[in-house]
Amino acid sequence: MAVEQVTADESAVTISAQTTTSEARCPTCGSVSRYRHGRYRRRLDDVTVGGRRTVIDLAVQRFRCAADGCPRRTFTEQIEGLTERFARRTPRLRRVFERFMQVLAGRPAARLTQYLAIPVSQNTLLRLLRRRPERPRAAAPRVLGVDDFATRKGHVYATILLDMQTGERVEVLPDRTAATLAGWLREHPGAEIVCRDRGGAYAEAVRAAAPDAVQVADRxxxxxxxxxxxxKCVAHHRACLAEPTGDKSSEQVAPASPHTGSPAVPAEWEGVRVSQRRERHAAVHELRAKGIGISAIADALGLDRKTVRRYAHAATPEDVTPAPAGRRGTRVAPFLPYLHERWNQGCTDAARLCAEIAERGYTGSQRTVRRHLQAVRASGKPAPEVAKQLSxxxxxxxxxxxxxxxxxxxxxxxxxxxxxxxxxxxxxxxxxxxxxxxxxxxxxxxxxxxxxxxxxxxxxxxxxxxxxxxxxxxxxxxLSTHWNSGRVEGNVNRIKRIKRDGYGRALFDLLRLQILHAD
Incomplete structure (x- = not known):
């Protein structure tokens, strides 16, 4: 290629050039031709120079294919590293756009190209990534890692396959069913070790499609x-968590919330909770005995599905595993001894007590303090001593x-x-x-x-x-080998970032390409 002229203004740098080749190879039959058919000019965008858009105005030649039986009559020469068929930008700029798309997704990448004086639309970036060629794989890696990730948490999941020896991402499957993984393993034989989690679907797929492979459950x-x-065992023995004290008044205090340091409550208040737990347990098991599903029971009783599932899995009301408590009790729990002491001294103003404990480091709301003191006020008795205990x-x-x-x-x-x-x-x-x-x-x-x-x-x-x-x-x-699913879990964390970047636009095919081509 010979450069003829370079012109520059405030917006762009234009490089005029022409090719100097005397022969070219036909892209259809591969034969070399020296018969020129004509010339025409192509305009190609390239990476910026000095913050200005760069345009290559290139005169290329067309050749005639003289091979007998070749269906192509004429073809245009291609300059390696500079031109591609039907392209309006150089391969170098195309790779830059693909990298932008991998890292930033559509809209952010399009905004960055505007700033870098190489403007392109987000849809063009999406098309570039979807057209990126993939390296075909005929066999599975010797050590294969399998794990699922959520494309829509709680509803839709996909599967990522990883080469555990090199860390290379092998494939992304559209679901996490045994049939899909088994089909891929049959098409790509060769896996000798499969690292997976405790999921039964993956175990079934490996047994069906690669019975000789050693399955490794992640420790x-x-x-x-x-x-x-x-x-769960500790929750069943939460009565043992209270540390013994010499004060008998603490014996009337019920255990704290089993999952956090929630406020301790008097025994008579705990009776209401026990009664409610027994009623719910009986209602859930009565409906389950009739063959009603978890979701239908949740709608009928006005409970969350997770709550219904906990009651359904418990044989007796005492076996019900308490649900995780929120942060409300956690924030006020360290200040309960002071609150109860001030209450017994005659200070019953929740706003004043909240201001006092705020000076001591309380970061919760006044409503939380008021909610706790409301139960103390309703009892008509002095506030109980808060027993020290483990959650x-x-x-x-x-x-x-x-x-x-x-x-x-x-x-x-x-x-x-x-x-x-x-x-x-x-x-x-x-x-x-x-x-x-x-x-x-x-x-x-x-x-x-x-x-x-x-x-x-x-x-x-x-x-x-x-x-x-x-x-x-x-x-x-x-538990016997050094293989584990750590590398796969790391890629699942990377996928979460890719999903956030492509929020609202990442269909599965695009998400798959971003995962496979990510750094």
């Missing part, structure tokens, strides 16, 4: 399942934390809790043995641990044991 998910089971969440954290990560005070509170409740002491022993097995990657001890956990007699641990036994080989592999 983090198994540990999280254990922590959830421990949380279920805090107790679960103490039991499931590494001993080296606990300070002296936390270690002492854990020892006191386990001394008060031998049942939780047995649960803590199970957690310790499982953590040791997981840290040592010694999955051979898993059958012994299952017997130990089952011997505690806790229904949540028994349920966990039954689930692990149904997936015993995969869990054993997860």
């Amino acid at each position: 983090f998910h198994v540990w999280r399942n254990l922590c959830e089971a421990v949380h 279920v969440r805090r107790a679960t954290h103490l039991i499931t934390s590494h001993p080296d990560h606990l300070d002296d005070n936390a270690t002492l509170r854990l020892k006191q809790l386990l001394a008060r409740c031998p049942e939780l002491d047995a649960v803590a022993a199970c957690v310790e043995s499982f953590a040791t097995m997981m840290a040592d990657l010694d999955g051979r001890r898993l059958p012994h641990w299952l017997q130990q956990a089952e011997a505690t007699g806790f229904p949540p641990l028994k349920s966990l044991v039954n689930g692990i036994r149904q997936d015993l080989d995969a869990v054993t592999a997860g």
